Amino acid sequence: MSSILGESLRQAAVATFEQVVFLLPDMPPDERQRALQVRAIATIAFSGPAVGVLQVRACEGLLPRLLANMMGREVENETLQLDALGEIANIICGQIFPHLDPVSAFQQKPPQVAVCTDGSLLGDDIPAASVALGLESSRADVVLYLSEYAAA
């Protein structure tokens, strides 16, 4: 795993949660945050100068907080909560692309968001980079997989 890519992913993830969700991440997550289970995953496939997938995995309790902070009010709606997670993944994806290739355009698919009940969606591929962010009483994991990439 490239430490430069890992640092780029960390910066993109932290900036997004700070600026869009107004949450300041704990890094690394504390013991209680680390023990939490993943409850939803937003996946974005992309191609271009690099081919891969970015995932944002939200743990228990995060989705309602994400949506409330982004909308500026409490909203009890799971569809919108998953939409919010997808949008977070969108923004992080856009922020990581210039680190992979600062000039060329990437093709980014709309986010696919799924509720995760048993960990079967997590897979066992080795990521190119990953970062875990403690977010108050919850946690988000941001994971980047690359199947094709010629580092500049």
Add this chain to the structure above:
Amino acid sequence: MALNVLVVDDSAVMRAMVIKTLQMSGVPLGGIHQAGNGADALELLQRTSIDLIMLDISMPVMRGDEMLERLRAEQVCADRAVIVISSERSAERIERMRALGARFLKKPFSPEELRALIMDSGVVRDELYTR
């Protein structure tokens, strides 16, 4: 002059955030309309008077860049002010959008950044605004 605005984004949450930011920007607003993809947006533009389009790029059914190309080819509303709001930051894509007459705003953005871009587009006259 109050602006009639069309917000085009497949994310209902992002549309709500854009609208909230518009309201915070201080720009005079009239009607605010929404569409979840480029095709729905083009259909709405045929029947609704819109001054400003806030447009995402990555959408299902019809992407924002395809919608913008079709919009510029239409005789009726080809000259509408367009601000592309996207998480994408590639120089190539930004240049392509600008060649189609759109301004570009990267997510996330502040009400102040949005206001400055709207004022710069000339779609609103602000006697207090100086360059």
